[in-house]
Amino acid sequence: MVYFISKSKRGKVKTVSEYYTITQTGGQDMAKENVVIFDTTLRDGEQSPGVAINTQDKVRIARRLEGMGINVIEAGFPAASPGDFEAVKAVAEACERATVAALARTSREDINRAWEAIKNAKRPRIHTFIASSSIHMEHKLHMSPEAVLEAAEEAVRYAKSLCNDVEFSAEDASRSDRDFLCKLFVAVIEAGATTVNIPDTVGYAIPDEFAELVRYVIANTKGINKVVVSVHCHNDLGMATANTLAGVMAGARQVEVTVNGIGERAGNTALEEIAMAIRTRSTSFPVEMAIATEQIVSISRLVQMITGMPIQPNKAIVGANAFAHEAGIHQDGVLKNPMTYEIMRPESVGLTSNIMPLGKHSGRKAVIAKLREMGYVLSNQELNDLFAEFKKLADKKKVITGEDLEVLVSAIVKTPETFRLDYLLVAAGTDIIPTATIRIINNDGKIVKAEFGNGPIDAVFNTIAKITSSKAELARFSISGLTGGTDAQGEVIVCLKENGWTAIGRGVDPDIIVASAKAYLNGLNRLEYLRANPPVVSPNDVLS
Ligand code: KIV
Ligand code: ZN
Numbered sequence: 001m002v003y004f005i006s007k008s009k010r011g012k013v014k015t016v017s018e019y020y021t022i023t024q025t026g027g028q029d030m031a032k033e034n035v036v037i038f039d040t041t042l043r044d045g046e047q048s049p050g051v052a053i054n055t056q057d058k059v060r061i062a063r064r065l066e067g068m069g070i071n072v073i074e075a076g077f078p079a080a081s082p083g084d085f086e087a088v089k090a091v092a093e094a095c096e097r098a099t100v101a102a103l104a105r106t107s108r109e110d111i112n113r114a115w116e117a118i119k120n121a122k123r124p125r126i127h128t129f130i131a132s133s134s135i136h137m138e139h140k141l142h143m144s145p146e147a148v149l150e151a152a153e154e155a156v157r158y159a160k161s162l163c164n165d166v167e168f169s170a171e172d173a174s175r176s177d178r179d180f181l182c183k184l185f186v187a188v189i190e191a192g193a194t195t196v197n198i199p200d201t202v203g204y205a206i207p208d209e210f211a212e213l214v215r216y217v218i219a220n221t222k223g224i225n226k227v228v229v230s231v232h233c234h235n236d237l238g239m240a241t242a243n244t245l246a247g248v249m250a251g252a253r254q255v256e257v258t259v260n261g262i263g264e265r266a267g268n269t270a271l272e273e274i275a276m277a278i279r280t281r282s283t284s285f286p287v288e289m290a291i292a293t294e295q296i297v298s299i300s301r302l303v304q305m306i307t308g309m310p311i312q313p314n315k316a317i318v319g320a321n322a323f324a325h326e327a328g329i330h331q332d333g334v335l336k337n338p339m340t341y342e343i344m345r346p347e348s349v350g351l352t353s354n355i356m357p358l359g360k361h362s363g364r365k366a367v368i369a370k371l372r373e374m375g376y377v378l379s380n381q382e383l384n385d386l387f388a389e390f391k392k393l394a395d396k397k398k399v400i401t402g403e404d405l406e407v408l409v410s411a412i413v414k415t416p417e418t419f420r421l422d423y424l425l426v427a428a429g430t431d432i433i434p435t436a437t438i439r440i441i442n443n444d445g446k447i448v449k450a451e452f453g454n455g456p457i458d459a460v461f462n463t464i465a466k467i468t469s470s471k472a473e474l475a476r477f478s479i480s481g482l483t484g485g486t487d488a489q490g491e492v493i494v495c496l497k498e499n500g501w502t503a504i505g506r507g508v509d510p511d512i513i514v515a516s517a518k519a520y521l522n523g524l525n526r527l528e529y530l531r532a533n534p535p536v537v538s539p540n541d542v543l544s
Contacts (some may be wrong), residue, residue: 035278035287036195036228036254037271038072039065041303042091043103044232044268045258046076048309050495050502052530055087057306061259062091064302066098068295070271072254074127077103078117079110085117092121099123099165106130106155115162126159128152129169129197132176132184145180153187160192169197169232174205174213182220189223195230195254196221200243203236203266207246214250230254233269235261240269245277248287259303260311260318272296272317272349280344297350298406305410308504308522310478310493317344323351358405360394370405386412393489396510407489407508418442418528419468419521426513428456436463438517457516464520472498472527474520479512492519496527503527 042058045051053061062073075091076084092100100121102114106128118124130141130152137143143151152168159166168188170181185196198214205213214231218224231247231254233240244255261270275291282288300318304311313320323346333340358366364387371386389408394400423439436459439448449467453459461474476495481488490512494505505523509515 032286032288033253035248035252035289036071036230037069037275037289037291038074038101038230038254038256039070039258039271040074040232040256040268041065041258041262041271042087043074043076044256044264045262045303045307047264048262048267048307050504050526051262051307051309052503052526053087053306055083055090058087059090059094061299061303061306062095062098062100064295064299065259066095068292068299069290070098072099072101072125074101074103074256075118079104079113085113088114088117089120092118092124096122099125101125101127101167104128104155104159106151108158111155111159111162115159118163123165124163125165125167125195126163127167127169127197128155128159129171130155131172131201132170132181133172134177135175136172149184149187152184153191156188156191156193164194166193167195167197167230168193169199169230171199172201173198174200174210175202178213178216179220182217185217185221186223189221189227193227195228196224197230197232197254197256198247198252199232199256200234200240201232203234203240205233205243206237206239207242210243211246211250214247214252218251228254230256232256234264235266235268238266240267241273241277244269244274245285248285253287260300260309260315262303262307262309270316272300276317276344276349279348293348294350298402301406302410305406305506308493308506310480317349358394358400359398360391362390362394362400367405370402371409382412393510397489404489407491411508416525416529417521418525419464421514421517421521422446423448424460424514424517426456426460428459434459436460438463438467440464440467440521442468456513460513460517461520464517464524468524470498470524470527472496472524475502477516479515490515492516494519494523496520496523498527501527501530503530 042053042061046053058075062075065073073091073095075088078085078088088102100118100123102118104110104114104126111126111128114126130148131137132148137145137148156166156168170176170184173181188196198217200210214229218229229252231244231252233243248255255269255274257271257274258268259271261267275289275293275296278285278287278289279293297318311319316322334342358370367387367390368383386408389411390400393404393408420441422441425437428434434453434456435450437450438460439446447467449463451459451463451466453462474494475497478493480491489508489510492507492512492515496503496505503523503526505519505526507515507518507522509518
């Protein structure tokens with residue numbers, strides 16, 4: 001039995017952080033400096049295997065990031081592909097307050113492409129990088145340290161001639177020679193860099209050592225006091241958040257993060273973990289930030305839906321179990337006083353039941369008003385499609401929650417559909433061989449076929465594979481209830497692999513067999529999309 005504490009009970013008590021603020025500091029806050037929150041969900045996050053975020057979705061995520069107070073949004077790597085260029089340009093033009101950064105290697109072509117994409121932003125930033133560790137310089141770049149130094153300096157000087165705000169990253173900094181790193185930073189600061197970033201590119205660092213590196217750089221780099229020192233950590237050993245916070249304790253004043261910690265391999269430092277650590281342990285950190293943490297759950301769900309990357313239930317802050325109390329002894333303690341087992345209020349991350357009186361009788365205006373409240377502004381066509389889906393769902397489900405609406409929105413704004421489900425009939429039971437009959441629409445018209453399987457879902461997948469002539473291998477399959485109650489919408493996530501491509505497919509429906517068919521088709525559509533829009537540079541080659 002999982003137990004959630006009601007809002008009214010929480011209202012009577014202080015949070016643990018309020019309690020400790022008063023007991024440890026007598027209520028006096030220490031002097032704080034601002035920490036810049038740099039979100040790279042749309043760039044490093046998009047480098048998660050199988051993830052491709054289209055332009056429209058990038059703009060949706062960027063608007064939400066800006067709305068919650070993120071200072072810098074890294075929108076992509078414009079030189080990687082024409083699609084990435086367009087997406088960065090669209091994000092740059094959509095953001096009003098946040099700085100929009102574009103990534104570039106040190107070549108003039110990359111920097112020109114980055115500048116072209118962001119030059120219309122209210123606050124543009126060029127982010128250029130080159131590797132500084134011996135292993136990368138020798139085996140990947142085939143460049144001497146002197147050549148790397150010259151390329152970095154020249155790139156920053158050129159970027160500065162185009163844009164006032166220039167960030168320089170020394171890729172694989174945590175495995176670089178410290179004195180070479182400082183020499184590199186001195187050169188780029190003299191060339192005009194305004195932020196210098198210390199990445200733990202391969203997630204190799206441990207907190208004490210990483211803090212020591214940040215302190216060393218600050219103490220030994222001439223001109224460092226004129227720029228912002230940034231940290232960018234990967235999670236290969238599960239220490240990205242710890243290393244980032246150690247960096248902050250050592251003097252870093254920019255942290256690079258992604259929503260849900262998505263990113264290359266084991267991912268990047270999670271935005272939600274950093275924001276809630278700084279908020280919950282405010283007396284322990286010398287920094288403050290202006291992030292509306294109440295929007296964390298909603299943006300986490302949006303990113304989960306758009307990327308199709310599921311969140312593990314025990315994930316800190318945003319996992320389904322993060323605020324659930326299972327053990328009787330814990331439930332008893334929380335009932336007596338939530339501070340016994342709860343260090344954060346669920347409301348502080350925006351976790352509420354989110355039930356709203358929308359249903360079968362709700363009109364278009366009520367739906368539009370709720371969408372606005374949730375931060376969605378859709379085109380007329382999208383609203384028409386959404387409202388039609390809303391009415392269909394309202395026939396099956398009495399109350400439509402905010403989560404249901406999020407699911408509908410994500411289904412409307414999606415990957416181009418090469419294959420579309422038109423009809424599905426499944427026969428299954430104790431004395432019958434599971435059989436599926438499916439009709440799919442593609443560019444050539446409608447195709448209908450039937451196939452057997454070991455179970456109903458296997459029969460559905462076999463039939464779809466037969467119709468689409470797909471040879472994709474099903475590498476992962478998961479089903480979960482997306483919303484609460486017995487009339488919940490089921491969510492199916494599949495991971496498909498074919499000829500070196502990997503794609504995540506997602507399907508949502510109150511019927512899990514239909515959700516499975518939708519997920520499989522969504523995965524095939526993503527594979528088609530990847531094949532038609534291959535990245536010019538494989539992100540795995542040079543970035544992490
Ligand atoms: O991990 C890394 O080194 C990067 C840089 C491009 C900042 O992502
Ligand atoms: Zn990275």
